[in-house]
Amino acid sequence: MSAKTTNQKAWLLVAPVVVLVAFNAVIPLMTVVNYSVQETFGDNLFFFEGMKWFEEVLSSERFHDSLLRQLQFTFIILAIEVPLGVAIALAMPRRGFWASVCLVLMAMPLLIPWNVVGAMWNIFALPDIGLLGKTLNAMGFDYNFTRQPFSAWATLIAMDVWHWTSLVVLLSYAGLSSIPDAYYQAARIDGASAWAVFRYIQLPKLKHVLTIAVLLRFMDSFNIYTEPFVLTGGGPGNSTTLLSLDLVKIALGQFDLGPAAAMSLIYFLIILLFSWIFYTVMTRGEDR
Amino acid sequence: MAARGNSRFKWIVPFLYIVFLMLPIYWLLNMSFKTTNEILGTFSLVPQEFTLDNYRAIFTDPTWYSGYINSLIYVCINTVISVSVALPAAYAFSRYRFLGDKHLFFWLLTNRMAPAAVFALPFFQLYSALNLFDTHIAVALAHCLFNIPLAVWILEGFMSGVPKELDETAYIDGYPFWKFFGKIFLPTIAAGIGVAAFFCFMFSWVELLLAKTLTSVDAKPIAAVMTRTASSSGYELGLLAAAGTLTMIPGAIVIFFVRNYIAKGFALGRV
Amino acid sequence: MARIELRDLRHSYLAHPAGDADYALKKVDLVWEDGGAYALLGPSGCGKTTLLNIISGLLTPSEGSILFDDVEVTDKSPEQRQIAQVFQFPVVYDTMTVYDNLAFPLRNRGVPENDVDARVRAVADMTDLTAMLKQKAAGLTADGKQKISLGRGLVREDVNVIMFDEPLTVIDPHLKWKLRSKLKELHQRVKTTMIYVTHDQTEALTFADQVVVMHEGWVVQQGTPVELFERPRHTFVGHFIGSPGMNLMPCELADSVARVAGHAIAIEDAPKTPPHGDAALELGVRPEFVSFVDVDEGLPVDIVAVRDTGRNHIVETDFAGHRVRALVPEGMPVPEGRAAIRFDPAYTRVYADSWLFE
Numbered sequence: 001m002s003a004k005t006t007n008q009k010a011w012l013l014v015a016p017v018v019v020l021v022a023f024n025a026v027i028p029l030m031t032v033v034n035y036s037v038q039e040t041f042g043d044n045l046f047f048f049e050g051m052k053w054f055e056e057v058l059s060s061e062r063f064h065d066s067l068l069r070q071l072q073f074t075f076i077i078l079a080i081e082v083p084l085g086v087a088i089a090l091a092m093p094r095r096g097f098w099a100s101v102c103l104v105l106m107a108m109p110l111l112i113p114w115n116v117v118g119a120m121w122n123i124f125a126l127p128d129i130g131l132l133g134k135t136l137n138a139m140g141f142d143y144n145f146t147r148q149p150f151s152a153w154a155t156l157i158a159m160d161v162w163h164w165t166s167l168v169v170l171l172s173y174a175g176l177s178s179i180p181d182a183y184y185q186a187a188r189i190d191g192a193s194a195w196a197v198f199r200y201i202q203l204p205k206l207k208h209v210l211t212i213a214v215l216l217r218f219m220d221s222f223n224i225y226t227e228p229f230v231l232t233g234g235g236p237g238n239s240t241t242l243l244s245l246d247l248v249k250i251a252l253g254q255f256d257l258g259p260a261a262a263m264s265l266i267y268f269l270i271i272l273l274f275s276w277i278f279y280t281v282m283t284r285g286e287d288r
Numbered sequence: 289m290a291a292r293g294n295s296r297f298k299w300i301v302p303f304l305y306i307v308f309l310m311l312p313i314y315w316l317l318n319m320s321f322k323t324t325n326e327i328l329g330t331f332s333l334v335p336q337e338f339t340l341d342n343y344r345a346i347f348t349d350p351t352w353y354s355g356y357i358n359s360l361i362y363v364c365i366n367t368v369i370s371v372s373v374a375l376p377a378a379y380a381f382s383r384y385r386f387l388g389d390k391h392l393f394f395w396l397l398t399n400r401m402a403p404a405a406v407f408a409l410p411f412f413q414l415y416s417a418l419n420l421f422d423t424h425i426a427v428a429l430a431h432c433l434f435n436i437p438l439a440v441w442i443l444e445g446f447m448s449g450v451p452k453e454l455d456e457t458a459y460i461d462g463y464p465f466w467k468f469f470g471k472i473f474l475p476t477i478a479a480g481i482g483v484a485a486f487f488c489f490m491f492s493w494v495e496l497l498l499a500k501t502l503t504s505v506d507a508k509p510i511a512a513v514m515t516r517t518a519s520s521s522g523y524e525l526g527l528l529a530a531a532g533t534l535t536m537i538p539g540a541i542v543i544f545f546v547r548n549y550i551a552k553g554f555a556l557g558r559v
Numbered sequence: 560m561a562r563i564e565l566r567d568l569r570h571s572y573l574a575h576p577a578g579d580a581d582y583a584l585k586k587v588d589l590v591w592e593d594g595g596a597y598a599l600l601g602p603s604g605c606g607k608t609t610l611l612n613i614i615s616g617l618l619t620p621s622e623g624s625i626l627f628d629d630v631e632v633t634d635k636s637p638e639q640r641q642i643a644q645v646f647q648f649p650v651v652y653d654t655m656t657v658y659d660n661l662a663f664p665l666r667n668r669g670v671p672e673n674d675v676d677a678r679v680r681a682v683a684d685m686t687d688l689t690a691m692l693k694q695k696a697a698g699l700t701a702d703g704k705q706k707i708s709l710g711r712g713l714v715r716e717d718v719n720v721i722m723f724d725e726p727l728t729v730i731d732p733h734l735k736w737k738l739r740s741k742l743k744e745l746h747q748r749v750k751t752t753m754i755y756v757t758h759d760q761t762e763a764l765t766f767a768d769q770v771v772v773m774h775e776g777w778v779v780q781q782g783t784p785v786e787l788f789e790r791p792r793h794t795f796v797g798h799f800i801g802s803p804g805m806n807l808m809p810c811e812l813a814d815s816v817a818r819v820a821g822h823a824i825a826i827e828d829a830p831k832t833p834p835h836g837d838a839a840l841e842l843g844v845r846p847e848f849v850s851f852v853d854v855d856e857g858l859p860v861d862i863v864a865v866r867d868t869g870r871n872h873i874v875e876t877d878f879a880g881h882r883v884r885a886l887v888p889e890g891m892p893v894p895e896g897r898a899a900i901r902f903d904p905a906y907t908r909v910y911a912d913s914w915l916f917e
């Protein structure tokens with residue numbers, strides 16, 4: 001691509017975006033920052049508390065637990081969804097009628113409202129009336145996601161894989177479609193094995209879309225709230241209480257605005273940090 | 289391309305995946321045609337006493353129509369706003385270097401990371417203060433938080449794929465900027481606009497937390513109506529299933545219309 | 560290296576082709592000798608890429624067979640045929656170095672690393688890539704990448720044929736000439752059969768010993784550049800090759816005399832009578848073989864326009880309502896107004912239904 005020219009007037013083009021996003025991001029963020037350093041006893045009485053909430057949150061076991069659960073969850077779904085999505089995209093028909101059929105069917109879960117996803121999986125997995133729950137129990141597995149933490153975890157992960165793997169498939173499919181036929185023909189002529197075709201032709205072309213896929217899935221998995229809320233409500237116990245769930249419990253359930261706000265900020269910074277690391281590592285060496 | 293040795297069985301992978309995707313949807317559909325008694329009493333793969341009562345209950349309740357319309361209104365407003373402000377910004381990012389461009393781009397992306405749960409309460413306060421609470425525009429604006437950065441990101445990718453020479457030729461031919469942008473540049477990246485609009489629609493349609501927080505009656509989204517229906521009428525799974533099924537329809541329609549964009553459009557971006 | 564024979568090839572992209580129009584390739588019978596340099600020339604859509612893909616094995620023809628050194632290879636895959644191909648757009652393995660790119664076809668075939676190294680270095684030397692061996696292939700310019708593609712073909716010693724599919728499309732004009740000479744030089748060194756597909760007559764005529772001209776799925780002529788020029792077998796060849804192309808005008812034929820609008824035109828070894836009554840007859844003569852003569856000695860014409868190309872003048876004339884171009888070398892007088900022309904009888908042809916009639 002030809003080099004970009006320096007032009008400060010470009011700010012004019014960016015201005016509407018900056019205004020709209022800043023309105024939605026900066027003002028609420030300031031509110032959160034404001035809460036995070038104050039104590040409230042209702043009646044709009046606020047007292048400055050400094051770093052107290054931050055210290056409290058950072059040293060609380062509850063926060064450590066939900067952060068750990070969150071990291072486990074994110075790591076597991078990334079480890080499943082990315083390779084699975086790539087494998088499915090590789091095996092899909094490249095073009096024609098069946099490719100369209102695959103794409104349309106696979107995109108379905110992406111367009112279902114998130115609480116419906118949770119409700120659907122709830123109905124699907126219920127041990128007494130759900131297809132999945134009933135089948136698993138009939139096969140001799142002791143499965144009950146409302147009672148056993150392990151079942152709850154497995155269901156939560158299955159739901160996320162069901163919900164989001166298609167995003168990885170669609171992006172990978174797009175990456176693969178951008179490879180001209182000549183590359184495959186050249187590889188055949190050069191006598192390349194299927195593995196060599198993947199390693200030297202397909203994977204390099206997938207690098208960029210996989211960066212997008214990993215980043216999106218990473219960020220969104222940290223933000224996941226509605227689906228687990230509807231499916232398990234964080235239970236049994238606190239076994240599936242991911243960060244967002246915990247946050248809302250504290251903020252709205254107990255109305256502890258100070259700690260909730262402090263936790264939000266810490267949590268936001270964590271996502272920011274990880275995303276920045278991912279972004280830098282995965283785009284390193286890219287000539288942009 | 290002629291078939292390779294293993295390609296005859298390749299279809300099994302996507303096939304199994306699609307079966308996996310369809311199972312919960314099938315179960316939801318199955319449930320939506322059953323009576324409450326049947327759901328709780330027997331376990332059957334197809335409805336024994338096929339009934340449309342659940343759907344009838346929904347369609348006779350006027351809050352349902354408005355739920356649908358409310359959702360569609362704010363989703364469409366959001367898609368239009370997001371794409372139209374993202375277009376010039378994406379152009380700026382793809383063509384020019386300017387003070388703070390890299391930081392600005394990353395800052396925009398960080399807003400996609402902002403957990404909606406964190407913002408729910410401040411959003412409520414902000415939009416209440418502006419007297420916008422329970423309006424479509426409030427939800428549409430709030431969803432801009434995560435849709436604009438995404439639209440900018442996608443469109444920037446598509447625009448970077450268009451050679452700069454196109455712009456230069458147009459200027460040499462004497463096109464003013466806006467005329468070039470509207471008449472030549474936009475049609476060139478039509479597929480990218482389609483993809484960006486698809487994603488904006490999708491994320492606005494499926495988001496519930498903010499939409500629910502910012503509305504009470506007049507702009508209440510369909511998905512929230514559904515939660516209410518389900519909870520206010522006790523544990524009526526059949527009704528819940530029917531409601532869930534209905535919320536999938538707009539998504540399915542959108543997918544059907546953009547299916548060629550999904551197939552071709554994605555590949556035109558910077559992939 | 561191999562002698563390539565194509566027997567009764569026909570190909571259609573449709574499952575059930577009905578008539579001739581459904582065939583992208585309408586019957587090709589050709590023999591290409593071992594070690595020759597051939598060009599497949601024709602406009603886009605003439606079937607040349609289809610033919611190329613059939614030879615390389617990426618397509619299986621609907622009918623007919625392909626033989627390499629008298630061995631049938633019709634159903635063999637590209638890797639079994641031992642061919643190499645350079646594509647229109649450079650195909651290199653971006654993540655590998657130039658060295659690894661060149662070594663790739665050998666390593667895939669399990670050649671010992673010592674031999675690989677020797678071959679890669681030899682080929683890099685031939686293609687002027689030695690200085691870049693350690694660089695990533697992605698960083699090279701288009702002509703460098705095309706050299707890598709070519710090098711991947713040359714590196715294997717058992718290659719039957721190297722095929723070029725419009726390889727200079729994305730090369731800068733000033734480098735085209737260099738790369739073309741390089742190809743010619745390499746052909747003389749390695750003596751592998753080479754097939755060069757192009758729509759550019761200059762590329763075809765300078766590269767190949769034998770040029771195959773294709774038109775609407777037919778092979779209309781195979782011959783040396785001189786044959787194509789002096790004795791086009793089809794009006795398409797006359798019109799497509801040469802600049803400007805052959806002059807064509809409807810004519811009549813009786814008793815070995817051709818007449819255009821009543822004017823008798825002398826032709827050496829002219830056929831006696833038309834092949835059949837309703838054949839569409841045309842007289843063809845290249846502008847190079849049209850000369851001006853004294854007004855009362857030749858065919859009367861009106862000069863319409865004169866264009867100076869630097870080396871000669873293209874004089875456009877009107878001959879009894881037909882446009883006839885003549886080439887007048889620089890320095891020769893160019894007439895104005897009314898003039899007379901003469902067609903060289905040795906190079907004037909009669910075409911019946913577009914095919915050379917003799």
